[in-house]
Amino acid sequence: MRYSGSDSSGTWCIGQFWVSNMGEAEQIYVFVGGKIALLRRADPWARGILAELRRGVGKDLSDTPGTWDIMFDGMPDFPGSGVANKAELAIHTALTLYSLHQQSNDVTVSAKDEDVNRKSFATGCRRLISPGGKSEQAVKRRFDALITADSLTEFSYHARGFVQMMRTSDVPILVDYPQLAKDLYFYQFPEGKKRVLLKWGRDFYRVKSDNTK
Secondary structure, three states: OOOEOOOOOOOOEOOEOOOOOHHHHHHHHHHHHHHHHHHOOOOHHHHHHHHHHHHOOOOOHHHOHHHHHHHHOOOOEOOOOOOOOHHHHHHHHHHHHHHHHHOOOOOOOEOOOOOOOOOOHHHHHHOOOOOOOOOHHHHHHHHHHHHOOOOHHHHHHHHHHHHHHHHOOOOOOOEOHHHHHHHHHHHOOHHHHHHHHHHHHHHHHHOHHHHOO
């Protein structure tokens, strides 16, 4: 199914956050959710694409042709200018991080729409803190580096470390990867980035009482 993209420039007003491309963000959410469903199939194609995606973590989309099959097949018509656009970069980052998280896991690590307790990426980061609090400062330092990243590339670098820890955590950690892709789309706009970081900050610190009971 093909979609017609809306204007990707966005509309920003002082004192209020108006996003004319909200439709694109919703398309990103649905698209990534559909791709993750395909990648959950236990067949050679899915395993091969997951391996390609893992090799693409932190790399430019143009340097990872092995991921183009899952990336571009059925992708909505997001406007672009010959280089990877904001939607493509957000999708690529989310899917590559998902593939790393999913490695060696028999059950899905991506929360589903019907999961009322589905977790954001920042909540997943917080859940890495041990009940005894021994890792709290280390996790907080990593989170500080994540939210102060200057670019999506730097964000991906720090997020990779978090995902590797989530993958090996004794307690299963689910992340809403379609929502992460949507967040990373807005992250690439100046005002959108402020909103996303504030939301992640709330998610990271809001669950403290749950982890310290």
